[in-house]
Amino acid sequence: MLKDLLKPEILDLIEAHRWTDLRDVLADWPAPEIADLVLHLRKEDRVLLFRALPRGTATDVFSHLELEQQDDLLRDLTDEETRHLLADLPPDDRTHLLEELPGQATQRMLNLLGPADLKEARWLLGYPEESVGRLMTPDYVAVRPEWSVREALSHIRVQGKDSETINRIFVTDERWYLLDDIELRHFILAPPNATVADIMDQSVVSVSAFAHREEAVNAIRRYDQFVLPVVDSDGVLVGIVTVDDVLDVQEEETTEDFHRVASVGPVRMSLREAPFQVLYRARIGWLLVLVFMNIFSGAGIAAFEETIQAVVALVFFLPLLIDSGGNAGSQSATLMIRAMATGDVRMGDWFKLLSKELAVALAIGLTMAVGVSMIAYFRAPEVIAVVAITMTIIVLVGSLIGMSLPFVFTRLGWDPATASAPLITSLADISGVMIYFSIATWYLGIGG
Amino acid sequence: MLKDLLKPEILDLIEAHRWTDLRDVLADWPAPEIADLVLHLRKEDRVLLFRALPRGTATDVFSHLELEQQDDLLRDLTDEETRHLLADLPPDDRTHLLEELPGQATQRMLNLLGPADLKEARWLLGYPEESVGRLMTPDYVAVRPEWSVREALSHIRVQGKDSETINRIFVTDERWYLLDDIELRHFILAPPNATVADIMDQSVVSVSAFAHREEAVNAIRRYDQFVLPVVDSDGVLVGIVTVDDVLDVQEEETTEDFHRVASVGPVRMSLREAPFQVLYRARIGWLLVLVFMNIFSGAGIAAFEETIQAVVALVFFLPLLIDSGGNAGSQSATLMIRAMATGDVRMGDWFKLLSKELAVALAIGLTMAVGVSMIAYFRAPEVIAVVAITMTIIVLVGSLIGMSLPFVFTRLGWDPATASAPLITSLADISGVMIYFSIATWYLGIGG
Structure with a gap:
């Protein structure tokens, strides 16, 4: 099979970097066979071939690659290319990909998804129900410790337009390990030639993406913060939770507690809107148990x-x-x-x-x-x-x-x-x- | 968590009264955790540890203690130490402290405040109990619409050092009528030669200083804001309330509701700390009424x-x-x-x-x-x-x-x-x- 793939004329096209001609030749090859071909190319050729493929074919081929090859490829693609790729992947393949990739790749990926996909991705990523992972957003700005304050500020200007909040800037190393968090005002108040490292205070409170969302509520309350960084199990920054989300969570949790204290089951919607069946179900269970008690x-x-x-x-x-x-x-x-x-x-x-x-x-x-x-x-x-x-x-x-x-x-x-x-x-x-x-x-x- | 705090080496340092070494160990601990540590020390050790802390840290730690511990600590501090502590506390925390302390302690404290702080404290105290006025802090930064963004930013740099939050900048006219609020990031993202008026969106949500504090809670929740301007009855900007204060208020109000639903009167302190008489008084009233009913x-x-x-x-x-x-x-x-x-x-x-x-x-x-x-x-x-x-x-x-x-x-x-x-x-x-x-x-x- 492989021998068929690596016919001399194909190898010649690759050697000559004639990607457009190659695309035409591959036009009616099945995706798994193109994937096999990709596997046997030199690393630097892979991304070039990949780029030459029509978008739909590229996504199909990507699905048929091993995780490691996927990871390698993703590193070499531009953000734009990655976004297209992710958007086109079937949801379950995307989950699998996001789940298995190392932390820093996951977080780059989350950054690239649009808001609609994001909700799905968080769910797909397998964060447990009521976990911090379900609550977080990847809209934050991160800088490196070695940058100057001036460089950081211009990065903030560019990145900040999309960010849910830039009041707090996060410092990570090149592998996206969370090092520190710095309030935006410290950048404004610092001399422009200072480095980010100079204004770091080496103290950051973060919460795990797998923790129960009540932990985020408690941390935000306890540390009087508006924004809290979320890390995966390796300490890699994967998102943030903001106090407005936390206020909503807190209200839901408190309502649940109120209801429980009165032996009412979960209602999870406006009382005015709640239909008959929801209210009946929420109330009858404990009442019957208590009658028999x-x-x-x-x-x-x-x-x-x-x-x-x-x-x-x-x-x-x-x-x-x-x-x-x-x-x-x-x-x-x-x-x-x-x-x-x-x-x-x-x-x-x-x-x-x-x-x-x-x-x-x-x-x-x-x-x-x-x-x-x-x-x-x-x-x-x-x-x-x-x-x-x-x-x-x-x-x-x-x-x-x-x-x-x-x-x-x-x-x-x-x-x-x-x-x-x-x-x-x-x-x-x-x-x-x-x-x-x-x-x-x-x-x-x-x-x- | 506490077990982590009370590591053997920490306990040893305390036992040996090696406060300077302990200070170095605690240098990058978050204030709430140092506060937890303080809570678990003997009373006589508390003031010693507290004195060893750098001034800023000491104030932060103080803010995170329960009222009773604050009272105890204050009794043991010299007048000089108390004055420093009070001067460094954020105004809203100071008001809260002055409101809740027993009469003679409040009196002593008011005597120790400098004339400027005193005026501020009295002024803050003039609003009705549970009003927004009691919750607000006057530490905000305001700019004028005719200023350029560059001028505004340098004003923010100077004023911002004392401000509880400069994430949101307020725009007022020369009589301090509130015109608008602008997020700091808009100043960063705007061309420096634009005027403040150019980046105003003419939409600001404010709350009256005389309104019940629950109104501030609801407004902050409703508009997903971290900071809310407080105006007097003429629309003049007199202060701000921040979401961290609001979270505390919300918790207090919710706890009051929980207690009421179980026919428990106001407790207004940690259940762990609440003395016998407080609990007895909170519970006996309704129970007797119900017996007679x-x-x-x-x-x-x-x-x-x-x-x-x-x-x-x-x-x-x-x-x-x-x-x-x-x-x-x-x-x-x-x-x-x-x-x-x-x-x-x-x-x-x-x-x-x-x-x-x-x-x-x-x-x-x-x-x-x-x-x-x-x-x-x-x-x-x-x-x-x-x-x-x-x-x-x-x-x-x-x-x-x-x-x-x-x-x-x-x-x-x-x-x-x-x-x-x-x-x-x-x-x-x-x-x-x-x-x-x-x-x-x-x-x-x-x-x-």
């Missing part, structure tokens, strides 16, 4: 039927007592969930916070015991002690459940906000029913 | 004592039914509260959303009626019809309460998030008890 509260009550029939007045205090446990627990859970979302509280803080929670919950429980005793005094004085003791214990137990569940869920790899108010309420109900009627049965000496 | 549930139960004594099995389903109303209501309320906070839903949308809410709630109620019927089938088949009808009505009523209350509260001038999950739960309990036992009494033909 509440069988246990019912079972608890059934177990104490004798006690209830002996002192029906006990039922008067039932919603009041079990709600209090749920309410105190919801408070604790929400305080924790929010503190975990903002990074104020971490997994390791559980034990440290436990003693404070116990103290606060005990104080709240005792205060509410006084309140419920006053109600019992007017209503059913025979159960004052029962409801007061029950209230204290229920608030304590509810708070502990509420405070701990977000940590437990985090440990299980779930979102801490899964410890929703309705879930806490149900758990507090179940424990509340057991505590209340156990104390009542024991204190009032009912049954055997 | 739940008397009505109890009274409802008492009114139906005869029904309960006739069919004690009804109590089995009590928590399950009333919780379902509360859960569905909490979902509706939270969906509305969040949509109102993000601006997705406004006051006028209530009626439009009502019919969708009714449809969704009815579908959810019917689904859950099927669920509870299955439970009743095995447990107490004589009440299947009662619990199924009750479930449907309770879910419908709970959802309507939950959906409408945020609108009612907004109309009353309160925060919609006051329609908290615990409040909705209590209201759903009261209506649930009445609905359940009314239907049971009527259906089972109990009493007269």
Whole structure:
């Protein structure tokens, strides 16, 4: 096969660099065979032959090359040629190419894609859903440390027209490893003959393209920056995320948390626009789970039927007592969930916070015991002690459940906000029913 | 992360009080990480490390500490050190500090400020709490429309050194009326002989110094800007707000909303740092209110004592039914509260959303009626019809309460998030008890 390809007349045309004639000869060759031919040329001839091919054929041939040859070829093509090539490649070939190429080639490629392709490319590049890679844009300006400030500024003038933001300029070496970031104003304020290296402060905060987008949010917040460089696993600069994208992400994440805290599933659209089915699906799941969980509260009550029939007045205090446990627990859970979302509280803080929670919950429980005793005094004085003791214990137990569940869920790899108010309420109900009627049965000496 | 900070060599340097060596090690650490390190030192070591830091770094680190640590540090610094620190802080951070510190500390601080800073601080303090005026900084650069780009750039070079941000330059007339805003890059990209008027686009979004700070948040989000000019009631430029301040405000406001939804009052500090009294006060108020509200549930139960004594099995389903109303209501309320906070839903949308809410709630109620019927089938088949009808009505009523209350509260001038999950739960309990036992009494033909 190869021997057929390398017929003398073909070799002569190549030798003579008669690319136009060669194109005519190759016009009806299948792409895989042209690819084979390309493989057997000297490196410097490859790009010349490649350029001579019609655009569609060139793309086909490119698809049939090995990754290494593709990489070599790309290095020798102009930006314009590369852009055409990428635009013409079938999406899956493009993904494969972008995925497998070394970091600096990937980032050059991303720079060349138009905005519409970019969205697709980020998706195609295989960055996980909700990752920084999905959020980033390649519209930034990078300079080299050895350039003078004057050179850098004229590079910025040329490149800056397309850039999402040039308020922050990035410094990379020739392999696109991120070295530093410098605010544009430092270029303006520096003497024009200084080098970029002179105004570098050797301190740059970056985020991995594979990190969860919340990490970008936190980094931008923490370091008070408007723009954050994104690097791949080799430390090669592949894009930037800007604070306006982050604000949108933050709003989405916060809305998700709000919904979770109320046991609502993902809605992911305007509430005004959300159709019936989306709202129904988002709400029914947890509600049904909670109904079946509440069988246990019912079972608890059934177990104490004798006690209830002996002192029906006990039922008067039932919603009041079990709600209090749920309410105190919801408070604790929400305080924790929010503190975990903002990074104020971490997994390791559980034990440290436990003693404070116990103290606060005990104080709240005792205060509410006084309140419920006053109600019992007017209503059913025979159960004052029962409801007061029950209230204290229920608030304590509810708070502990509420405070701990977000940590437990985090440990299980779930979102801490899964410890929703309705879930806490149900758990507090179940424990509340057991505590209340156990104390009542024991204190009032009912049954055997 | 912290483990990285507390490497053995760092700990050794601290132990040995070798502050100068430590300073060298910390030279290229970002300020927030040094702040983390400071947080984990003994109190007596903190001020020593702090004194060892270069002045600029010390100020940055100070900005990243929690208020309490700032207060502690300030107590241990000499007047001279405090004056330097305050003079170096960006004005908006300084205002925030002065606002939040206990009275006597603020007083001491104001005494230490130079007359110029003092005037600025007082002026900044004159705007209402939570207003844009409290958030803004006067560190901006303004140019005149008749200047050439060259003149403007040299003005920016001189003024820019003190400015919080010069990424956006403001154009004013000689009376400081705000005319336009121009991004720094347009100055870089424009021909030096053009006038500022030539590169003006006559479009500027500004916010009033007296507006609520949430307005600045919304404007920055809406217009994807990093910096927003602040004007007084005459349209005179008085300052700027930057997106980093806005991110902090947004986080605070969102945390307040989260807490309100769980009936927790304002905490306004790190949960880890919050002392016992703050947490107790934030939580006890609503819990007590809700206990007394739940008397009505109890009274409802008492009114139906005869029904309960006739069919004690009804109590089995009590928590399950009333919780379902509360859960569905909490979902509706939270969906509305969040949509109102993000601006997705406004006051006028209530009626439009009502019919969708009714449809969704009815579908959810019917689904859950099927669920509870299955439970009743095995447990107490004589009440299947009662619990199924009750479930449907309770879910419908709970959802309507939950959906409408945020609108009612907004109309009353309160925060919609006051329609908290615990409040909705209590209201759903009261209506649930009445609905359940009314239907049971009527259906089972109990009493007269």
